[in-house]
Amino acid sequence: MNKLNIVILAAGKGTRMHSNTPKVLHEVGAKAILAHVIDCAKDLNPQKIIVVYGYGGETVRAEFAHENVVWVHQAEQLGTGHAVQQALTHLDADAKILILLGDVPLVDVHTCKNLSEQANNKLAILSFNKTDPTGYGRIVRSTTGSVVAIIEHKDASSEQRSISEVNTGIMAMPMTYLTKWLSQISNQNVQGEYYLTDIVALAVAQGIEVVAVVTRDEWSVTGINSKEDLSKIERVYQARIAQNLLQQGVTLKDASRIDVRGTLHCGRDVVIDVNCVFEGNVTLADNVRVAANCVIKNAEIHAGVHIAPFTIIDETQVGANSRIGPFARLRPGTKLDADTHIGNFVELKNTQVGTGSKINHLSYVGDTTIGRNVNIGAGTITCNYDGVNKFRTVIEDDVFVGSDSQLVAPITIGKGATIAAGSTITRDAPADQLTFCRAKEQKSIAGWKRPQKITK
Numbered sequence: 001m002n003k004l005n006i007v008i009l010a011a012g013k014g015t016r017m018h019s020n021t022p023k024v025l026h027e028v029g030a031k032a033i034l035a036h037v038i039d040c041a042k043d044l045n046p047q048k049i050i051v052v053y054g055y056g057g058e059t060v061r062a063e064f065a066h067e068n069v070v071w072v073h074q075a076e077q078l079g080t081g082h083a084v085q086q087a088l089t090h091l092d093a094d095a096k097i098l099i100l101l102g103d104v105p106l107v108d109v110h111t112c113k114n115l116s117e118q119a120n121n122k123l124a125i126l127s128f129n130k131t132d133p134t135g136y137g138r139i140v141r142s143t144t145g146s147v148v149a150i151i152e153h154k155d156a157s158s159e160q161r162s163i164s165e166v167n168t169g170i171m172a173m174p175m176t177y178l179t180k181w182l183s184q185i186s187n188q189n190v191q192g193e194y195y196l197t198d199i200v201a202l203a204v205a206q207g208i209e210v211v212a213v214v215t216r217d218e219w220s221v222t223g224i225n226s227k228e229d230l231s232k233i234e235r236v237y238q239a240r241i242a243q244n245l246l247q248q249g250v251t252l253k254d255a256s257r258i259d260v261r262g263t264l265h266c267g268r269d270v271v272i273d274v275n276c277v278f279e280g281n282v283t284l285a286d287n288v289r290v291a292a293n294c295v296i297k298n299a300e301i302h303a304g305v306h307i308a309p310f311t312i313i314d315e316t317q318v319g320a321n322s323r324i325g326p327f328a329r330l331r332p333g334t335k336l337d338a339d340t341h342i343g344n345f346v347e348l349k350n351t352q353v354g355t356g357s358k359i360n361h362l363s364y365v366g367d368t369t370i371g372r373n374v375n376i377g378a379g380t381i382t383c384n385y386d387g388v389n390k391f392r393t394v395i396e397d398d399v400f401v402g403s404d405s406q407l408v409a410p411i412t413i414g415k416g417a418t419i420a421a422g423s424t425i426t427r428d429a430p431a432d433q434l435t436f437c438r439a440k441e442q443k444s445i446a447g448w449k450r451p452q453k454i455t456k
Helices: 033-043 058-063 080-090 109-117 175-182 196-205 227-247
Strands: 004-010 048-053 070-073 096-101 123-129 138-141 147-151 165-174 210-214 258-266 276-284 295-297 312-314 316-318 334-336 341-344 347-349 358-361 364-366 368-370 381-383 393-395 406-408 411-413
Touching: 004 033, 004 080, 033 048, 033 096, 033 109, 048 080, 070 080, 080 175, 080 196, 096 109, 096 175, 109 123, 109 165, 109 210, 123 196, 147 196, 147 210, 165 175, 165 196, 175 196, 196 210, 227 258, 312 316, 364 368, 406 411
Parallel strands: 004 048, 004 096, 048 070, 123 210, 258 276, 276 295, 295 312, 316 334, 341 358, 347 364, 364 381, 368 393, 381 406, 393 411
Antiparallel strands: 096 165, 123 165, 138 147, 138 165
């Protein structure tokens, strides 16, 4: 039996989250809880993934519109057994069925694979031993150690509540068994719900072997029911990422003070100081050093780059051996060639900077193309916005722009030109010449009107 179908139970409201957001859409590592479970399911290469959803309705489906899953709506939440019943018509008759939970984000692929492999003509359940098992269903074993039942906490006797081995809710079985068992379970219990766990007693009564696979990784089977749970899982998730980075040879000044909210690829001899946040897809090549309190999102940082403290980098490429920061902000669309210097309180947006160029102090450069070996003086800004429309500035190779200059786009500064400090340049500046502007008097223009939007 090689065919695998996976059912993910994700219909719960999550009342203890105290939020209008469906529980499964809250995030761990900047990714929805349910997204972690779906990714685990996909890594198992099943023929089908069925998600049973309820609270949040179309909001949940819309979040995962890109995923190739079957959606089944559980209009009334009448228990886990009832939830799986809703999915029955979508399951293959000759498949093994793996049941996963939509609020368990750290679920482990290898454990799930092992569990499903145990389910040939058996019911395989995943369990773990918990010091304080309050609230969990207990795994009841016979004197010979075989599993005979799972008893929910509210239905358990005092003796059964002393059992430390508990149910995770994750299980696997052949579809032929599941169909029969689901038709036989009832809601005659304290909660008045259809418990999926009741199939264990049915299997035992019918002489079908029940095996419990015990995991030692409690966090991989821990569900999220509150913001406190969410916070704890986040720290575990980040700690595991940090541990992987350390094993790869990355130097972390403090492994407990790094957050990766996406994917972080690191080369050799990378050093990351404390309180740095990496979002989206970030690559740090060999010998990159990231100082404290930086935020880097969807960026490619080439070899030998040093990033000083409190720098923000977003959708940017930084060329080899460049120096960035402190307190620099590189916004989307920025691309820096090798050996560039972007200094303190400099902001770049949609700007390309050539090899060896420097913008070291207190400048804003937006919608600009800068050539090689250009020096931009302190306090320089490119005036790229007239209040309605954006325009581009071109600064060619070997230009020197003096401090406190304003370059009013659209404009081109020719190769080798020098712009005198304090100039407001409104026309193209010729190559290899000094250009300056000094206003002798202040003027006001009556009847002047602001520009109107250009229709494209």
